[in-house]
Amino acid sequence: MTSTLPTVSGERIEELQQIAGEHLFMHAVQTNDWRGSLKIFEKGEGVWVEDIEGNRLLDAMGGLWYKAAGYGRREIADAMYQQLLAIDSPPAGSATVSQIELSAKVSELYPDHGARIFFVSGGSEAVETAVKMAKKHQALNGKAGAFKVISRRYSYHGGTAMSVSLGRSPAADPMGPEMPGAVHVGNWNSYRMPYEGDPVDVAVRCANEFETAIVHNDPDTVAAMIAEPVSAAAGIHVPPAEYWQRLREIADKYNVVLIADEVITGFGRTGEYFAPSNWGVQPDITTVAKALTSGYAPLGAAIATKRIADSFIGGPKETFRHLITFGGHPVAAAAALANLEVFEREDLVGNSRRMGNYLFDQLQRLYDHQIVGDVRGGLGLLAAVELVQDRDNKTPFPADAALAKMLPKLLYERKLVSFRAGDLISLCPPLSITSDEVDFIVSALDDTLTQLESDLGVS
Template identity: 40%
Template sequence: MSTPTETIAPETSAAARESSELQDLAQKHLLMHFTGAHTYTEAPPAIMVKGEGCWLEDEKGNRYLDALAGLYCVQIGYSHGEEIGEAVKAQMTDLPYYTNWGYAHPPAVRLAAKVAEIAPEGLDRVFLTSGGSESNEAAIKLIRQYHQAKGEGSRMKFLARRNAYHGTSFAALSINGMTNFRKPFEPLMHGARHFSNTNRYRRPINETEEQFTDFLLHELEELIRQEGPDTVAAIFIEPLQNAAGSVTPPRGYCEGVRAICDKYGILLVADEVITGFGRLGEWFASTRFGLKPDIITCAKGIASAYVPLGAMIATSDVVDTVLNGPAGMYLHGLTYGGNPSACAAGLANLAIMEREDVLGNVRHNEDYFRTRMADLGSLALVGDVRGAGYHWTLELATDKEKRTWADPVDAADFVANHLAPGLLSAGVLCRAAVDQGGAPLIQFSPPLILNRDEIDWLVASVAAVLKEAESALAGTRA
């Protein structure tokens, strides 16, 4: 695989554009996740065949910097497949599968103990799943049983933030704050309500951080009062909100949310499916921001996505309340939750992260990453730069003073026809999207092993794409 200086842009010759047998088969038979219809009829998907470090290679030899770590999940990069594979092989030789329904096995026990060890203080009970949606689904069920066990069965409502993404399964989808994902499947779970997220970009220009925090907490408390505190079961928040574009909490916000939850007997859930396992330089972002949840949901980085694996982590108080309740058990189970081979992969991944000091790499490079992202903020199309750790977003604007995208070119057309193709052609894999406010976003959440040379390569490549896009837009204005 290539180093940053050797990396070439994907080929653009006619031969390279011809679809391969695998691409044809993908178009005919593979129903891809969140993939537009044009991929099945026009431009076929790239077929990735090899990975090393932070880099991917497709079947035609084109190389890409994976600046999104797959889907925010390949913490250790792509070079540890053999080591994790050996751990999986050894486990499959001993015990390829058994259930956690009333039984346990060594890798599940050891992984639960390890996760409890690195989780924030007090979070020591671990329910294993196969992914993030399952983890949030598990939390919602635990919370419902918790309040029933306390004689408060009227607590059925779940509060989450606008523009938040919590998964695609029934209950997790219900609390999504992204209406475009939720609307086609409504009616969903009763009682989901949404409140403001912590994006400051379009807030009043003279508003202080403290005033913004006061506004957010007042709005949240008013929502609880309006709904009736005795009907609210839990609040779900991401410590750093992903879908709205790397949105971090203002000073005092996390402590304020915790105080509101304590005041009204509401459980607090930190959705750390994306931020968990080192994304912000701590095992969990809740620690970094001083959020003190009753439950953490996680997935992705727990095994660096080498296998499907996730978890819900709860306090003993919550779990014991459920176990001592009317049902005498937590009424939830998954065939593949705590799969022995998946747990072996998770343990191997966490061992690699500790051995390679992956979290230390994030902390060492965060300020440098922030500075280089700020360099992109000086470009004509970049309105806002925000994020933390190894999670950054550029929000684009055609009018920086008004902080809006108001060009004659529609934002969705711009992303589809200029931005996304330009980034791909430059060899950069990242998220290029239009948020619910109508602004184009570019998001980076790379493997946690990304080094400074690779950061420089990424910034230079993105800058070139944005300058070319600006020229194209200038042509439309002329």
């Protein structure tokens, strides 16, 4: 897609750096770190992006886990433009054709075709919506005192005040008391399993922590349980099928709403449109965002199965009194429709499966490096490489390791965009990636690790 934006160069680049240093409040980035060295990007095509200085790099993180269809799709830009020309947003309490058609498309792709879709602006709002929906569903169905939500430590469910209390990330800012009723259990970790034994048995034991928490907290007070099918925040540990199957059983046994937070995994990332389909599991509510528009516009959704959604049919008492002014913006809906057309035309979900397997196979050669402790993935185009000090004992690098300073620079020099690369290198490239481009990623990682080992004095 050719842009008509003027090219920026020379003095203007320096000026922009200075302005950004003074006025741009970056999201979750240390302000001192990027002052004067902020990466500014101007162009994108497929898996490739070009920074303002003309460096062409492969975006191995697909933006921030969202660039599923790749950069530079003219048909998505055109669809957004056409929607803007027709009507950018409808009068209050009404809908546009794009919003209605998108609800039909998402429910067609979702395993429960009777689903009803509540559109919002992003992942955090999708989680807020799902939790409120679950609580009201419970209240309307005889569990009026149910307000607790069980979630996993080290997960990430968003940056808003409620969703952040579900994640319990050590990296989150202290905000005082969490949402009343936020109850945390352990996460799944395939590399450092919390118990000894066969991985399937351990995974079921981990899932059983939800049951223990529900019982200890009084099942009548528990509204919902939430987990990501594969948690990127917790390090991309793919669970055995039995983990989510057990979550489903527990939710059914105690009449608790099972929310799958698919903000990263939704729309093809794991080789299925929706990740629990890999394990034959149907959650009650699914939250999605990122890949729904591949990042061309901000959009998220809470997808309610028919069973949940039907609770809200009726009079004033049943009405879901939840309103977000720009939730499901028609221009974003038009972008999503065009994006999902690309998915179907180019079989991006099949490509995620095929290229995900290929990437995982190719990554195995990184074990030639002493500092590679674990290569994880194998379920679509989501993978991680964990670096350790001592492979035999799985000893992590110290928390203050220089790795987080060294690695992003080394990767950038080898034309790879990463995100927060340190002892964990996460990979989430566009689903449109080719095998040559996968080879490029793996070679760049291989070279980077050779250089890193040499810099660290590891033989």
